[in-house]
Amino acid sequence: MNGLIGNTQSAKFIFIACDDEELIPSKSEMNIYFTNNQMNIYKSWGHFRESFNDIQNYIKVRQGGISSLEKYGNTHGSKSISHAIRMSLDCNRNPFFDLKYYGMIVDSLHLSHEALDKLSILLGDIRDMNYGIKQVIGCNDHILQAKEIAQRLMLNDQKILVPNQNSIDDLFINYGNSARQQLMERLEEWRQSVLWN
Secondary structure (H helix, E strand, O other), X not given: OHHHHOOOOEEEEEEEOOOOXXXXXXXXXXXXXXXXXXXXXXXXXXXXXXXXXXXXHHHHHHHHOHHHOOOOOOHHHOOOOXXXXXXXXXXXXXXXXXXXXXXXXXXXXXXXXXXXXXXHHHHXXXXXXXXXXXXXXXXXXXXXXXXXXXXXXOOOOHHHHOOOHHHXXXXXXXXXXXXXXXXXXXXXXXXXXXXXX
């Protein structure tokens, strides 16, 4: 994302999702809503496509929840935004523009290099926690596999054949939900710190 911000301290963006290029507002139309404003429109698959990865993942998590972000994921296959409209720093939001394009606007953010670094770290933390949770929940499958193997081999090991279901349920049901909720709250705190009102 730093490529989009460039050499300035920060930049204001309107992120939109639209499959039809003809529906994207043109520069002349933007000038109607935002007079005396300098703006650029960037395609998420264009020159700065690598700069979109963290923003794509951030929006993916906001739409699909914390568990939607994998530790080793590739964002190129799924796009949660198609374009970024970079606005001048002195530009204010326009409610008429927001109303006309409300179906396409995904978020409006005032981003700095520091804010994007924080987002990158937070997304890494989310990936790590999801991986840890997935590994622990996978143990439940291993318990069942061990039981099937012991039955096939006609082994008489009661801990394997008749595991304590209450203990298993106590551990695995809702495992990690609280941690994921806290991470979602941290992501929302980050968003509130960069939200362009």
